[in-house]
Amino acid sequence: MKTLSILFVRTIIKQRFLIAFFISCGYLLLSLYFKWDLFLGIGEDIFGKTRELFKASGGDWNVYLTIGLTLLKLLLIALALSFLVAIVIYFLSWPLCCKIIVLYGERASALMEMTSEISNPNREEHNKIFRCMFSFVDVHGKMHKNYFLKSSDIPLPTQSRVVPTHPKDKFVRYPKLGEKFEVLYLKGLEDWPIILNTGDSEFVRHIQEEHRQKFIRQLSERVSKLKILVDADPLNPERQKIYQQAEQDLHNYQQFGTEPMLIEKVGELKFKSNP
Numbered sequence: 077m078k079t080l081s082i083l084f085v086r087t088i089i090k091q092r093f094l095i096a097f098f099i100s101c102g103y104l105l106l107s108l109y110f111k112w113d114l115f116l117g118i119g120e121d122i123f124g125k126t127r128e129l130f131k132a133s134g135g136d137w138n139v140y141l142t143i144g145l146t147l148l149k150l151l152l153i154a155l156a157l158s159f160l161v162a163i164v165i166y167f168l169s170w171p172l173c174c175k176i177i178v179l180y181g182e183r184a185s186a187l188m189e190m191t192s193e194i195s196n197p198n199r200e201e202h203n204k205i206f207r208c209m210f211s212f213v214d215v216h217g218k219m220h221k222n223y224f225l226k227s228s229d230i231p232l233p234t235q236s237r238v239v240p241t242h243p244k245d246k247f248v249r250y251p252k253l254g255e256k257f258e259v260l261y262l263k264g265l266e267d268w269p270i271i272l273n274t275g276d277s278e279f280v281r282h283i284q285e286e287h288r289q290k291f292i293r294q295l296s297e298r299v300s301k302l303k304i305l306v307d308a309d310p311l312n313p314e315r316q317k318i319y320q321q322a323e324q325d326l327h328n329y330q331q332f333g334t335e336p337m338l339i340e341k342v343g344e345l346k347f348k349s350n351p
Contacts, residue, residue, distance in 0.1 A: 078180050082262055085173045088165065089268060096161035100154045177270050178242050181260035185277070186212035186269070188251040194225070208250065212259050212269065220266040226250060239271055246273040248283040255279045288333075295326040295336065298345075318345055 087095070190209040209223040224239040241247050242260070250271070251257045257279035259269040274280060302319040309315060318338065322345070325336035338345045 081176045082180055085176050085262060086264055088169045088173060089265060092165050093158060093162045096165055097154065097158040099161050100157035103157065104150060104154055173268075174240050174242070174270060177260055177262055177265075177268070181262050181270065182215050183272075184212045184214055184259055184261065184269075186210050186251075186257050186259045186271075188253050188255050188257070189221075191226075191253050210251065210257075212261075214261070214263070214266060220261075220269075222267060222269060224250070239269065241271045241273050243273060248273070248287060251279045252282075255282065292326070292330060295322070295329060298322050298338075299326055302345075321347070 188208065188210045191206050194205045194207055204227070206226045207223055208226055209221060211219055211221045213219050222239065239250075241250075255278055257277045258272040258275050260272060261269040272280070273283070299319070299322045302315070302322050306312070306315050306319045321338055322336075325338055328334040329336060337348050339348055340346075
């Protein structure tokens with residue numbers, strides 16, 4: 077099963093255009109044979125007309141030219157269809173390919189080596205595009221370099237060169253310049269690695285700490301807002317109770333990393349359970 081899965085990923089990634097070309101050619105041949113009405117207007121019986129032209133040609137080069145142009149038209153249509161089919165094959169199969177890479181891939185340490193801005197005078201000043209390059213060494217000691225494009229407006233890379241991460245629900249950002257992280261890859265497909273969001277790499281420790289500091293700020297802001305409400309109505313026991321719990325939640329998370337007892341439901345703070 078492992079061998080077949082890896083073979084499937086390699087075939088889809090490396091030979092997807094060839095597969096799409098054969099699918100497109102097969103579709104065209106079936107369309108011509110069964111006289112299907114194609115959306116490109118080539119549903120007539122081209123083979124039958126070609127045979128008639130050969131019989132009646134008598135050495136007329138104009139007929140041969142017509143036949144050649146017709147065959148060229150079919151080839152161009154096959155190539156155009158191949159491009160579209162290859163895109164469909166890639167996007168439909170890529171999620172499955174990622175799962176197989178995660179399941180059977182080799183783990184390797186990587187380093188973000190360079191981030192450079194791609195200049196574009198037509199782009200807005202606040203929306204900058206960066207080319208991020210990283211490298212990793214495989215199990216055989218060979219170094220591989222990869223890159224992706226990233227927008228400054230959003231943490232995700234642009235669709236022109238996507239490097240996926242795993243697991244997706246733990247994605248915070250991509251590694252910064254100089255950060256060490258880990259990737260998963262399949263042998264022979266080193267240009268298609270997956271960045272790991274979990275583990276014990278420098279990158280994972282950084283994003284965990286960033287998430288912790290962000291959550292502490294959110295809890296601190298919650299305490300500040302509740303303090304204003306309590307000061308406005310100091311005799312309200314329910315507000316006092318919630319405010320005291322919010323302070324306790326902040327303290328417990330800072331000291332022990334425990335989850336807060338207060339949760340927000342429909343814009344209001346509620347206890348998870350009776351304290």
